[in-house]
Structures are given as structure tokens and as C-alpha cells.
Amino acid sequence: MDADKTFGENAYYVDETVEPATIARLLNFGVQQMGLGIIFLDVNRKCVYANRHAFSLLHAEFSLESVYKAFKDWMNSLGIEQSSAAWTRLFESQERERLYRVRYRYLLDSNNKPIGYMYTIQNLSDIVENGTGEQYRLTHDELTTLYNREGFKEAAQNRLRETDKRYILLYSNIKDFKLFNQLFGLEKGNDILINIADLMIQHVKEDDIYGRINGDHFAICMPKERFVEKDFKKLVREVTSKVTSKSYSLHMQIGIYEITDPTMDITLMCDRAYMACKSIKKDGVCEIAWYSDEMMVNALLEKEILSSFDFAIINRQFGIYLQPQVYSDGRIFGAEALARWMHPDNGLIQPGVFIDVLERADLIYKLDRYIWELAALQLAKWKDTERDRIQISVNVSPKDLYYLDIKKEFTELINRYQIDPALLNIEITETAVTSDVTKCAKLILELQKAGFKVEIDDFGSGYSSLNMLKDINADVLKIDMGFLRKTENQNRARVILNYTIDMAHELGMSVVTEGVETLEQLEFLQDMGCRMFQGYYFDKPMPVEEFEKKYESPE
Incomplete structure (x- = not known):
């Protein structure tokens, strides 16, 4: 318990062999000798105790009603609320300028139940009398x-x-x-x-x-x-x-x-x-x-990123790279759109450099909205071509849910570019979902009714993944192979991964496994029943032009 806020059996120690009346006299004498004015109120804000110093500081007659009235009148004259935690004020009293510091405490007993209030008044007038009152306020x-x-x-x-x-x-x-x-x-x-x-x-x-x-x-x-x-x-x-x-x-x-x-x-x-x-x-x-000096370098880089971000958006310096999403035989079914910054002076800037900076500055929603539009524009370009059934997945960051009307944003893109919503997949991270399951469940349902497919990204990265699935009915579950790499107990992780894939299929969700880097991983996942993959084993993220040269729509 906080002894500053709590008066109860755990807040102080008393010799139980001493008469309570003696203890009360000692406590009262001690409080009277303190260099502070002290006022206690009960839970109904009735003044039940004030020490001698409080009467002296407030120039009040010797009754509890008068001292508390003088105190309240003084606060009202200064425009201070009774529940203000602390304040320090210069004021005139008996033709002298005085400086008082007041603190307010809400008192709880050992069971955390309210029992009253306490004000302490400290006289700092010596500072004023020494000619340093104004300096005190400034410093x-x-x-x-x-x-x-x-x-x-x-x-x-x-x-x-x-x-x-x-x-x-x-x-x-x-x-x-x-x-x-x-x-x-x-x-x-x-x-x-x-x-x-x-x-x-x-x-x-x-x-x-x-x-x-x-x-x-x-x-x-x-x-x-x-x-x-x-x-x-x-x-x-x-x-x-x-x-x-x-x-x-x-x-x-x-x-x-x-x-x-x-x-x-x-x-x-x-x-x-x-x-x-x-x-x-x-x-x-x-x-x-x-x-460390490295932090200064990072801070300067962060400042440069933030100062040039809006200019980069306006001048279309950001673009998308596409990482293929394929079946085990290599046939394409989709791609994930990933942001890249094509800086005119610094060349290609990887997302690891700027994404965290924009997230901390609450600017990531501007970039995400821009990338969503580039993906929609790309799908429009692919209409009536050999790539017209390739899906593009785009990321929704947790902060996008607070800054943007997600359904409105994506619906407007579909209408503006006249594309099939089933081809513009919306990836929402597990972290975003678990931050407000009810809100996300409603959003996902609305997006699905509008024809979009919704994917849960980074599944398994949090500690409430299974609990989330009770309420979230997504179309695709994306599992990162890092789920296995980040643990020392491979066997237990594989059992959990196996059951997660089976469970997703039982719930009517497709499973895409990200981060596949080796043939061994691919074969292992195939044995578990996984059929859709994304990772460096198949291809790295690449410019749209390179993607178009390599891939056409699946048969």
C-alpha cells in the first residue's frame, strides 16, 4: 500500500501495549509540531481535524468550520478546484506577499476504500522575502x-x-x-x-x-x-x-x-x-x-524521413514491390504489395528504414492509404490481360483502424478503378485485431459483405491467438515460419503449428505460410496440409515490371 495515500493496518506500526489514547496524543503532538498546515476531511468533505499551523497560515478563528471556510474561500479566490492535486501560489495577505504550496491527497484504507481527504499547506514565503519570488516561479x-x-x-x-x-x-x-x-x-x-x-x-x-x-x-x-x-x-x-x-x-x-x-x-x-x-x-x-553516437545518426535519419515524407508522397516517390504467393507447384495465385521508397538522391530505401519511424510519428496511415491506391491501380491495369485473376494483398496497420474509415477507403478504391473487390485482399495484423476484437469483427464482416477477402497476418505472434478466432471469421490465416525459428522447442512448436493449420481448415479458412526459405520447409509444410506459400524459396519482392515478366494468372 502507498503510505502517502493510505491509512490502514498496513500503513504504519503501533506498539499494541500502549494505550490508544496515548498514541492519539503522540500523533496529535507530532502533527502539531510539523512545519506544515494540515487539514483532514471525512468522506463527506466535512473538516474533522486541522493542526495549529493551518489556523496560523490561514489567519482563521479557532474552529474547524472557520479554518475550512477560510481555506475554501482562498481557493475560490484563486480559481482552484478543490480536487486539484497540487499548486503553488503567490498572494497578498496582511500587506505582505506570501508563497504557499498546497498538496491534496485522497485517502484510502488498507482495503482500498475511501476514508477521507487531506490537504497540506507549506509556507515558502522566505523565498519571496529574499526577493526571489519571481525567480522561483520562473525556475x-x-x-x-x-x-x-x-x-x-x-x-x-x-x-x-x-x-x-x-x-x-x-x-x-x-x-x-x-x-x-x-x-x-x-x-x-x-x-x-x-x-x-x-x-x-x-x-x-x-x-x-x-x-x-x-x-x-x-x-x-x-x-x-x-x-x-x-x-x-x-x-x-x-x-x-x-x-x-x-x-x-x-x-x-x-x-x-x-x-x-x-x-x-x-x-x-x-x-x-x-x-x-x-x-x-x-x-x-x-x-x-x-x-551512443549511433543513436544520433538514427535521430538525424528519422528527422530527414519525417521532413521529406509529405514531399515524397506528393511527388510519387513511393512505389510497390510485389512478392509472389504461389501453390506448392509454383503456380501463382496472388502477391503481397510492399512499400518501397525510390528516393531521387539516396536510391531505393528499404521499409525497415522508414516504416517504424512513420509508425512512431502516427503517419503510417498516409503511406498505407497511398499503397492501397497503387495496388488498386495495378489491378485495374491487369484487367482483361493474362494477369487479370491475380490477387494483390495490402496491409492494414493497427493505427489505420483509428485514423481511417477502412471500409469507406477500400470501397471508394473499388468504385474509382472499377475492379473486383475479391482481387484486393486486406491483411490485418493479429495485433490490430486483438487490440479491439469487437470492432475488428464488425469491420471484417462489413468488408466481406462488400466482396473483399480478409486475411489475418502474423498469426501466432501474440498470446491470445486462439481466443481471437472465437469471434473473428476471416478468409485467410497467414502464418510466418518465424513461428518455428523463434523457439528452442521445435517439436512442441511443430505440434502447435500442425493443429493450427488443421483448425484453420476446419473453420473454413485458407492458410498461407510466409517466410518459406528452403525445400525442407516446403516439404514439411506440405505434409501438414499447407498448400499456399510465400517466401524467398519461391521469390523475393520485386518491381512490378519484373513480376509481370515472370508471372501470369493461374489456369
């Missing part, structure tokens, strides 16, 4: 009271200028935090950020510089000699456990830049640490990556 984050970007930059630069120690800069990112805010609201998101800030304050050392740079990004500048990755991961796991709940699990990504030039701009150091952060692919509770 500190209002929500967490840590340094903001400017404050961190200035403090870290000063520290590096004053010391001969070797320092590192750590930059953190909370994975999918924007999604958390959308699902649970900004208030709960702010509560997590405040908890992280509080725990940072508790664990950093005197020679550390730390702050909230922006959003969910925090940074620490600390001596390298004191950093032990194993211990740091353990600390982060302790931090995340305090803000993890049944509905949300916190995943921290930490990028580290080793400072070799103390005179370098701190912003550039943060950028490099963040590059390391973005390079993390694993999904652990705490993952750490160190910056």
Missing part, C-alpha cells in the same frame, strides 16, 4: 515544486561548472502516459507525477540536480561514480510499486547520457538522453539505455 514546476526545464538547465550547468567530478544525466519517460491521462483523467495523472516527485526528493543526494522537464519527463544530473544500474533499477521499481494500482501498471524508461563535455548545453544533453530513452523496445517495469 520551478508548479505541480511538483521541482526545478522546471529552465531551472534544471541553470542549476545543472552551475553544478558542472563548479566540480571536477564526472557526471551523467538521466532522463525518464513514463510509457503510454498520455493514454493513462485519456483513460483516467488529468487529476489522477497529476497525482502520479506528484508521487514520483516526492519519492525523488526522498532518495536523491545533496550533489544531485533534479527536475521535471515537461509532461511526464523527469531528469537527474548526478555523479557517475554513485550510479549503480542494478541499485537504480531496484529503486525505480520501489517507486513504481507505490503508484501502481489494479487498473494501471507504471513502466519507466530511463535514458542516460554520460557527460564528457561539461560546457555542452544542458538542453542538448537532455536531447541525447531522451534519444536513448526512445531506443528502448522492451516493456519492463524499468528499462535503461545509454546514449
Whole structure:
């Protein structure tokens, strides 16, 4: 349980031989001596306790009703919601400018049931009286009271200028935090950020510089000699456990830049640490990556790709390569359309270079829509030729489902180019399907009613494949031979593959096996009852002109 949020049997320890009244007096005395104003409300938001310091700070008469009224009036005058997680405000009181920091907590018992609320009020007026109030606002984050970007930059630069120690800069990112805010609201998101800030304050050392740079990004500048990755991961796991709940699990990504030039701009150091952060692919509770010069090369390449992408679309620099899909005897029945970037200066750019970049930037839907049109145009060119029954499969990325009306897009292509929808096959990845089975099941049914064939691509890559098939009635199941290559237990994988092929046939689906590279693999799959294949054993992806020279429609 989070002791900051929970008052219950697991949140503190009491000597049971001591009278409860004595314990209550000790607790009350301790709270009175704290340098914070403290106000407790019950679940009905009735004030049930306030310490002496709260009355002093709010200049209230000595009654619970008056202190809480003074507190609410003050919040209302500042336009602050009662449930705001934290705020820091300068204000006039008795002809003096004061600076107070307020924090709000929603209190839960050991069974995670609400029991009330707590406000803490901290007097930071010394900062104002020293003539630094405006400077404080410029250099500190209002929500967490840590340094903001400017404050961190200035403090870290000063520290590096004053010391001969070797320092590192750590930059953190909370994975999918924007999604958390959308699902649970900004208030709960702010509560997590405040908890992280509080725990940072508790664990950093005197020679550390730390702050909230922006959003969910925090940074620490600390001596390298004191950093032990194993211990740091353990600390982060302790931090995340305090803000993890049944509905949300916190995943921290930490990028580290080793400072070799103390005179370098701190912003550039943060950028490099963040590059390391973005390079993390694993999904652990705490993952750490160190910056390397290769990351800078990749970042520059990514920037170049994003800056020239729209121009490349407009100037038709993207094209399709076709990889044949054949029967075991080599007869063609279809092809998969794969994107290639024909750059006027850099030549042919492989998809491995740009696809991930476009996906991260949420631009992949623009490329996919363009490739779909090229495939439809190619089918129109093949009408009434020797290739008029060859099917072309195109990919639908998971994010396409959110940015595009898939049925509308494909229906418009069919009408625009006057082609048979049964020849333009739509591949949806298993990952996209399992992200929203109900939505995809409805979409697949609508596409099939419009005459399209729907294929489930990368089947077996997830952990809910069989469960998905209860609700998804696709036409084709595409299985990658990587299913076998990615495991050490070949025999078990082959048994599963065998049953998967049989099951697909029982459910009325065709099976296409991708990634076939050897005769041995082909014969093995044929023994399992597979009849349709795609892979380098038959042919690699090739330009349309080369494909047309080699293949005609099946008899």
C-alpha cells in the first residue's frame, strides 16, 4: 500500500501495549509540531481535524468550520478546484506577499476504500522575502515544486561548472502516459507525477540536480561514480510499486547520457538522453539505455524521413514491390504489395528504414492509404490481360483502424478503378485485431459483405491467438515460419503449428505460410496440409515490371 495515500493496518506500526489514547496524543503532538498546515476531511468533505499551523497560515478563528471556510474561500479566490492535486501560489495577505504550496491527497484504507481527504499547506514565503519570488516561479514546476526545464538547465550547468567530478544525466519517460491521462483523467495523472516527485526528493543526494522537464519527463544530473544500474533499477521499481494500482501498471524508461563535455548545453544533453530513452523496445517495469553516437545518426535519419515524407508522397516517390504467393507447384495465385521508397538522391530505401519511424510519428496511415491506391491501380491495369485473376494483398496497420474509415477507403478504391473487390485482399495484423476484437469483427464482416477477402497476418505472434478466432471469421490465416525459428522447442512448436493449420481448415479458412526459405520447409509444410506459400524459396519482392515478366494468372 502507498503510505502517502493510505491509512490502514498496513500503513504504519503501533506498539499494541500502549494505550490508544496515548498514541492519539503522540500523533496529535507530532502533527502539531510539523512545519506544515494540515487539514483532514471525512468522506463527506466535512473538516474533522486541522493542526495549529493551518489556523496560523490561514489567519482563521479557532474552529474547524472557520479554518475550512477560510481555506475554501482562498481557493475560490484563486480559481482552484478543490480536487486539484497540487499548486503553488503567490498572494497578498496582511500587506505582505506570501508563497504557499498546497498538496491534496485522497485517502484510502488498507482495503482500498475511501476514508477521507487531506490537504497540506507549506509556507515558502522566505523565498519571496529574499526577493526571489519571481525567480522561483520562473525556475520551478508548479505541480511538483521541482526545478522546471529552465531551472534544471541553470542549476545543472552551475553544478558542472563548479566540480571536477564526472557526471551523467538521466532522463525518464513514463510509457503510454498520455493514454493513462485519456483513460483516467488529468487529476489522477497529476497525482502520479506528484508521487514520483516526492519519492525523488526522498532518495536523491545533496550533489544531485533534479527536475521535471515537461509532461511526464523527469531528469537527474548526478555523479557517475554513485550510479549503480542494478541499485537504480531496484529503486525505480520501489517507486513504481507505490503508484501502481489494479487498473494501471507504471513502466519507466530511463535514458542516460554520460557527460564528457561539461560546457555542452544542458538542453542538448537532455536531447541525447531522451534519444536513448526512445531506443528502448522492451516493456519492463524499468528499462535503461545509454546514449551512443549511433543513436544520433538514427535521430538525424528519422528527422530527414519525417521532413521529406509529405514531399515524397506528393511527388510519387513511393512505389510497390510485389512478392509472389504461389501453390506448392509454383503456380501463382496472388502477391503481397510492399512499400518501397525510390528516393531521387539516396536510391531505393528499404521499409525497415522508414516504416517504424512513420509508425512512431502516427503517419503510417498516409503511406498505407497511398499503397492501397497503387495496388488498386495495378489491378485495374491487369484487367482483361493474362494477369487479370491475380490477387494483390495490402496491409492494414493497427493505427489505420483509428485514423481511417477502412471500409469507406477500400470501397471508394473499388468504385474509382472499377475492379473486383475479391482481387484486393486486406491483411490485418493479429495485433490490430486483438487490440479491439469487437470492432475488428464488425469491420471484417462489413468488408466481406462488400466482396473483399480478409486475411489475418502474423498469426501466432501474440498470446491470445486462439481466443481471437472465437469471434473473428476471416478468409485467410497467414502464418510466418518465424513461428518455428523463434523457439528452442521445435517439436512442441511443430505440434502447435500442425493443429493450427488443421483448425484453420476446419473453420473454413485458407492458410498461407510466409517466410518459406528452403525445400525442407516446403516439404514439411506440405505434409501438414499447407498448400499456399510465400517466401524467398519461391521469390523475393520485386518491381512490378519484373513480376509481370515472370508471372501470369493461374489456369
